[in-house]
Amino acid sequence: MSRLIRAVIEPRSLRHNLNTIRERARRARVMAVVKANAYGHGLVPTALALADADAFAVARLEEGLALRAAGITQPIVLLEGVFTSEQLLEAARHGFDLVVHDALQVELLEEMSGAHRFVLWIKIDTGMNRLGFPPREFAAALERVRRLKSAPLEIRLLTHLACADEPPEHMTNEQLRRFRETTRGLDYSVSIANSAGVFGSAQLNCDWVRPGLALYGASPFADRTAEQLGLDPVMSLESSVIALRSITAGETVGYGAAWKAAHDTRIAIIAAGYGDGLPRGLPTGTPVLIGGRHAPIVGRVSMDMIAVDVSAVPEVHVGTAVLLWGPGLPVEEIARHAGTIPYELLCSVSQRVPLELR
Numbered sequence: 001m002s003r004l005i006r007a008v009i010e011p012r013s014l015r016h017n018l019n020t021i022r023e024r025a026r027r028a029r030v031m032a033v034v035k036a037n038a039y040g041h042g043l044v045p046t047a048l049a050l051a052d053a054d055a056f057a058v059a060r061l062e063e064g065l066a067l068r069a070a071g072i073t074q075p076i077v078l079l080e081g082v083f084t085s086e087q088l089l090e091a092a093r094h095g096f097d098l099v100v101h102d103a104l105q106v107e108l109l110e111e112m113s114g115a116h117r118f119v120l121w122i123k124i125d126t127g128m129n130r131l132g133f134p135p136r137e138f139a140a141a142l143e144r145v146r147r148l149k150s151a152p153l154e155i156r157l158l159t160h161l162a163c164a165d166e167p168p169e170h171m172t173n174e175q176l177r178r179f180r181e182t183t184r185g186l187d188y189s190v191s192i193a194n195s196a197g198v199f200g201s202a203q204l205n206c207d208w209v210r211p212g213l214a215l216y217g218a219s220p221f222a223d224r225t226a227e228q229l230g231l232d233p234v235m236s237l238e239s240s241v242i243a244l245r246s247i248t249a250g251e252t253v254g255y256g257a258a259w260k261a262a263h264d265t266r267i268a269i270i271a272a273g274y275g276d277g278l279p280r281g282l283p284t285g286t287p288v289l290i291g292g293r294h295a296p297i298v299g300r301v302s303m304d305m306i307a308v309d310v311s312a313v314p315e316v317h318v319g320t321a322v323l324l325w326g327p328g329l330p331v332e333e334i335a336r337h338a339g340t341i342p343y344e345l346l347c348s349v350s351q352r353v354p355l356e357l358r
C-alpha cells in the first residue's frame, strides 16, 4: 500500500505554468514567488524546478538563506525587506535584492557599514495600505535612496494590488493611476502584477510580474478556472482508504454524531484530517475523488481521518487511493466548500505530510 497521505508535486506542471505566464506577459521578466514553503509545495524543489525564472521572491530572510544554501544562484528578492542591521549585512552577504517600503529601512541602508551595492525595489503604497511609501512620501524616499553612500546597483519600483482578483476594476484602475502619477517621468523598471494581475489587464504586465498562486496551477479568480487560464495543478494531495463499514439508516458517523445516515450507507475512512492541514470546518458534501468518482465527505473532519460516503462507488476497498485535491478536483473547489481561498489550503498542508516529486 502506498503512503497514507502525501502531497505529490509535478515539476512539469510548474514549468508549464511558468510558460503560460510568460505567454501572458511576453515582455515581462518573471519573479517566481516561492514564499511560505512555495505555497506548501516545498521551497527548494520548487525553485529547482523553476530554474528558468528570472528571479525568486520570498517574504523572509530565512527563506532566501534556504534557497542560497541549496545552491540557487538567481536573484532573490526579499518582499518585506530587512528590519535590522544584522539582517541587512546577511542580505548583502548572500546577494539578496531588497524591497524598501519604509523610512526605517532607508535608515538602515544609510547607516550600513561596508559598500555593498543592492538592487533596491522601492515599494509605493497605492491603496493596499499594508506596506510601501504613500505617494506623498515617495519622492523623498527615492531621493534618499539615490544618495546612498553605497549607491544602489539598480533602483526598481513596485506596488501591490488589493483587488486584482475581482471585478469591478475601479480599485485596480485607481491604484494604477496613482502609481503612474507618482512615478511620472522616472525611468526605472516597475512591477505591479501578482497572479491575478498577470491574467488581468495587459497594462499590469510591465517590466516584471510576480506570480505565486498561478505557478502552482490554481486560479486566483472566483469566476475563471485554472484550466480556462491554461494552468495545470501542481500538487496532488493523495491518501487512501484505511477502513470500510456499512451502516444502517439512522446511524451516525464521527465526532458529535454530526451526520446521520438517511439510508443504508457504505462509509470509507480515509487517512487525512486536520492534523494534515485539512480544515476542520470542511462541511459534509465536500467531494473527494475515489475510484475516479466524486464522493462526499460526511460528518466532522477528525485529526487523522475523514469519512466518505462511497455507496455509489462499489469497487472501493481498503487501500483504494483517494485524491483530496489535484488534477480532476481543483483545490479552488475544496476552498469554496471550506469558505476559504486556495492559498490558505495549499499553505496549510502540514509538516507530517511528505512531499514527493512525481
Ligand SMILES: *Cc1c(COP(=O)(O)O)cnc(C)c1O
Pocket (backbone or CB within 6 Å): 033, 035, 079, 160, 193, 194, 195, 196, 210, 211, 212, 213, 214, 220
Ligand atoms: C505573495 C505576493 C505575490 C504573489 O501573489 P499571488 O496572488 O500568489 O500571485 C506578489 N507580490 C507580493 C508583494 C506578494 O506578497
